[in-house]
Amino acid sequence: MCRFKFLFAGLGLSTFPLLPVEAQQKPNIVLIYADDLGFGDSSCYGATRVHTPHVDALAQDGIRFVNAHSAAATSTPSRYGLFTGEYPWRRKGTGIAAGDAALIIHPERNTLPKMLQEAGYTTAAVGKWHLGLGKETGKQNWNGLITPGPREIGFDYSYIMAATADRVPCVFVENQRVANLDPRDPIQVSYTKNFPGEPTGKDNPELLTKLKPSHGHDMSIVNGISRIGYMKGCKSALWEDEHIADSVTAHAVQFIEENKGRPFFLYFGTNDVHVPRYPHPRFWGQTDMGLRGDAIVQFDWSVGEIVKALERAGIRDNTLIIVTSDNGPVVDDGYADQAVEKLKNHKPWGPFRGGKYSAYEAGTRVPFIVNWQGKTRAKESSALVSQIDMPATLARLAGVDITVKEVGDSRDQLDAWLGHDEKGRDYVIGAASTLTVLTRHWKYIEPQDGSSYNPFTNTELGNDPQDQLYDIVHDRGEYDNVAAGNPLVVRFMKEILREEKAK
Ligand code: NG6
Ligand code: CA
Secondary structure (H helix, E strand, O other): OHHHHHHHHHOOOOOOOOOOOOOOOOOEEEEEEEOOOOOOOOHHHOOOOOOOHHHHHHHHOEEEEOOEEOOOOOHHHHHHHHHHOOOHHHOOOOOOOOOOOOOOOOOOOOOHHHHHHHOOOEEEEEEEOOOOOOOOOOOOOOOOOOOOOHHHHOOOEEEEEOOOOOEOOOEEEEOOEEOOOOOOOOEEEEOOOOOOOOOEOOOOHHHOOOEOEOOOOOOEEEOOEEOEOEEEEOHHHEOOHHHHHHHHHHHHHHHHHHOOOOOEEEEEEOOOOOOOOOOOHHHOOOOOOHHHHHHHHHHHHHHHHHHHHHHHOOOHHHEEEEEEEOOOOOOOOOEOOOHHHHHOOOOOOOOOOOOOOOOOHHHOEOOEEEEOEOOEOOEEEOOEEEHHHHHHHHHHHOOOOHHHOOOOOOOOOHHHHOOOOOOEOOEEEEEOOOEEEEEOOEEEEOOOOOOOEEOOOOEEOOOOOOOEEEEOOOOOOOOOOOOOOOHHHHHHHHHHHHHHHHO
């Protein structure tokens, strides 16, 4: 049957390259998920003071989207949407997770990696996790098997940071056990109180040899940098920030090498360019933007290493590669790393307003590149696409019959993702401290009483007690609220939200 499909494809009866499900090995999928990388942070998206040749190369024979969205303006909810296909705002407890949060994806749920496993894929999660671990918050067995975790939601292999680099525990967790742990020096973690005698950034600023906080981040000190939360012990297992990219990249490359003979899915969540930004010294000074710019170069290096590994393994042209980010950019996210001082004319948010945490576009409008050598061609696409569609779209690519699967809000957008459909979604709901509805013409922001500005991160949050409506085609910077003059459009957008909430 598959062979006939190829014939039809050749006759132009199909608008996208049909999947060689039996004739050839199913395509591998590599999802490179940057942290806080903004729309304008790579050279193929217009940056001039940082060069990202490896990301650019993927755009050069791939689809570079200019209207692509993460599910939320912060990490945990975006990743929740990515793996479950359910809008995170539907689910309580999907806000930014502490380092000792319980696993927020219920093991009973269908997930992207589970669907790919069923389709015969070997699956891996390498890098930033930030979806919680264990059954109960604060009760993880950090010195033993930490469960449930990646395995229970569909990952055969995992090598992860539990939360973020600025949150304890500052250790890698491999297959749900702390890596390199010496049982004679066990690990202890607390988000409520410090361990007696342990220094903190607040009380012992003289020990902050690598980075000092600008706001928050004044608890346990690891590797000369103070963090959120308290931890003690496990000296042999602690990460060094300057080696995080090398470590996660090496583990991702190893997974590729070991699984080149069978279809695989690799989720590679980089720590770059999240705080604390402390790239390996070989990247220092590669930009004139200080550590934030150099962390972008380090991210780009990781992308290059992954592509090289695919080439070495001879599977480059049978691998779909996606590069995107979990939310928009932030310049000062809590460490005095000179990012603000050295930013000058660089615009991490591109032409959009707001940034990470914001309901304005830069909160969720992220870089998004889909590359499948031989199948995609250099193209800029303005199709409206969203990471919420990751499960349905990739499952379809893998040959899963998604009509019989629970994929929540996720829709099959393979045609758009491969560059054959210029429209994409009719609308997408975004989540920050309020909800938004974005169509190809309009952006609506639901009224919200919260503060409109975060002075610490210098973010316009997009909150306003009034309806906000923007003509996103002619006013992509969202400066002219046209709600009053377009009551019918406002009503229509509210109706979309009302219906979505009722689902
Ligand atoms: C905030 C942190 C910020 C960052 C963010 C999560 C403070 C003052 N700020 O609470 O530094 O860690 O959480 O970022 O602690 S995210 O990209 O993982 O969502
Ligand atoms: Ca993030």
